[in-house]
Amino acid sequence: MAEVIVVTSGKGGVGKTTTTANIGTGLAKLGKKVIMIDTDTGLRNLDVVLGLENRIVYNLIDVVEGKCRLNQAMINDKREENLYLLPTAQTRDKSAISTDQMLQVIEDIKNDEKAFDYIILDCPAGIEQGFHDAIIGADRALVVTTPEVSAIRDADRIIGLLDANGLKDHEDLIVNRIRPEMVEKGDMMSLDDVNDILQLHIIGAVPDDENIVVATNRGTPLVGDESLAGQAYLNICKRITGEEVPFLDLTAKKGFFGKLKKALSKK
Amino acid sequence: MNILELFKKKNKSGDVAKDRLKLLLVSDRSNCSPEIMEKIKNDIIQVISKYMEIDTEGLDIEITQTESEENNGSVPAIYANIPIKDLRSKKM
Numbered sequence: 001m002a003e004v005i006v007v008t009s010g011k012g013g014v015g016k017t018t019t020t021a022n023i024g025t026g027l028a029k030l031g032k033k034v035i036m037i038d039t040d041t042g043l044r045n046l047d048v049v050l051g052l053e054n055r056i057v058y059n060l061i062d063v064v065e066g067k068c069r070l071n072q073a074m075i076n077d078k079r080e081e082n083l084y085l086l087p088t089a090q091t092r093d094k095s096a097i098s099t100d101q102m103l104q105v106i107e108d109i110k111n112d113e114k115a116f117d118y119i120i121l122d123c124p125a126g127i128e129q130g131f132h133d134a135i136i137g138a139d140r141a142l143v144v145t146t147p148e149v150s151a152i153r154d155a156d157r158i159i160g161l162l163d164a165n166g167l168k169d170h171e172d173l174i175v176n177r178i179r180p181e182m183v184e185k186g187d188m189m190s191l192d193d194v195n196d197i198l199q200l201h202i203i204g205a206v207p208d209d210e211n212i213v214v215a216t217n218r219g220t221p222l223v224g225d226e227s228l229a230g231q232a233y234l235n236i237c238k239r240i241t242g243e244e245v246p247f248l249d250l251t252a253k254k255g256f257f258g259k260l261k262k263a264l265s266k267k
Numbered sequence: 268m269n270i271l272e273l274f275k276k277k278n279k280s281g282d283v284a285k286d287r288l289k290l291l292l293v294s295d296r297s298n299c300s301p302e303i304m305e306k307i308k309n310d311i312i313q314v315i316s317k318y319m320e321i322d323t324e325g326l327d328i329e330i331t332q333t334e335s336e337e338n339n340g341s342v343p344a345i346y347a348n349i350p351i352k353d354l355r356s357k358k359m
Contacts, residue, residue: 149284149291156292186279193285197292 002035002116004106005240006138008162010154012125014146015176018212018221019233020122021049023142026223026237028083032117035074035084035109039102039134040124042093051219052077052085061089064101070108079220084114094130106137118240127161135162140170142203146177147189156198172203174236179208180250191247204236207250289332293343297330304328311347322350 007020017040024036038046041061047053058073063086077083086109089096109119123134135141141162145155155173162171175194182188189197191205209229215222223233228248235245308328315321326349333344 147284149288152288153291153295156295160296183281186281189281189284193281197285197288 002110002119004110004119004121004137004139005142006121006123006135006140007142007144008123008131008134008158009125009144009151010127010158011145011151014144014151015206015212016125016144017045017049017122018216019142019144019174019176019206020046020120021221022223022233023237023240024118024120025050025077025080025083025221026234027118027120027240028077028080029224029234030237030241031082032241033082033114034118034120035086035114035116036120036122037086037105037109038088038122039130040122041088041096041130042090043124044088044090046122047085047087048219049216050077050085050221052087053219056087059087059089060105061092061096063105064097070105070112084116094124094128094133097133099133099136102133103137127157131161132165135165135167138167140172141167142172142174143200144174144176145194145198147175147183147194152189152194152197159198159200171200173198173200174204174206175202176206177208178205178250184251203239204232205247205250206232206236289341293332294330297343299330304330307345311349315349319354320352322352325350 005023007016007023009016020036024034028034036046036050037060038044039060040046047056052075055075058068060073062068063070063073073086075085075087077085086105106119109116121134121138124130143155143158143162145151159171162168173194175191178191179188183190191202195202207228209227211222211225211227212229221233222230223237224230228250232248232250235248238245308326311328312321312323312326326347328345328347330343331346332341333346335342
């Protein structure tokens with residue numbers, strides 16, 4: 001039976017959609033059958049991050065309203081045969097779907113003949129209806145945050161809400177946009193600091209990597225490539241499947257650049 | 268300039284952020300709205316005023332962190348600073 005994972009954060013702009021795209025793609029690269037559902041009705045973006053925006057015909061809301069069959073709305077990513085996207089509507093709002101309807105869609109996907117291993121939900125920012133729709137059917141939550149006061153505060157609020165909705169002990173934290181050189185200088189909270197404050201298991205640490213911007217520009221998630229972020233995302237995917245993977249040394253490479261920068265600035 | 272920065276290690280912004288967050292989350296998590304804090308404050312004033320005269324203007328109450336002796340960690344606590352005006356003015 002498919003495991004349902006919701007990617008959430010509370011605060012907007014911390015990298016939820018990018019994380020969803022990379023984790024979904026990464027799990028597919030590991031041979032798992034994956035479907036990603038964009039639950040951010042009205043502000044959908046998972047399709048563009050995945051480069052699938054031109055392939056959308058039907059969407060989640062059409063399925064719910066009976067305008068098409070579930071299978072017609074699922075888009076198969078041509079680059080990853082194991083990967084599917086169920087987009088949502090862009091011209092509707094969050095009230096277009098109820099939590100019961102969302103649960104039914106998830107149930108139908110679980111029973112789909114494609115036999116998915118993972119159903120990954122990209123949650124909207126905020127704690128309103130859209131958030132509740134996204135978490136209602138989840139077995140597990142990935143909370144994305146960045147090492148900033150505002151993002152961590154919102155993550156804490158989200159963790160409280162997830163706890164209250166039966167996901168306690170099924171939550172993991174992803175710390176995104178880490179800048180190791182700033183952490184080294186003491187100008188950014190470290191993983192230990194974040195862990196100390198939120199007291200939640202950290203399943204992944206992703207560096208702030210320019211390659212993410214490039215990958216989003218192209219609509220090709222970088223998970224699994226040689227970039228630090230690409231490796232970090234693939235490691236998260238492996239940990240999701242239960243494999244034990246040591247954390248990347250984010251400082252190693254940056255340390256080299258740091259030294260280089262220092263050497264250059266000395267002359 | 269880099270070297271100078273290395274020496275003023277105190278009060279790194281990362282530590283400031285962590286300290287601010289710790290306090291912020293205590294009040295967020297306690298789910299204590301300003302109205303509830305105001306009610307607690309008024310109740311405390313009522314109770315203590317029965318026995319002594321206190322400076323209600325100077326009364327300060329907040330939820331904060333305090334070091335726990337058993338858990339070797341910090342635990343949330345209600346901190347109240349209640350200045351006494353005159354101990355003897357009211358009959359016990």
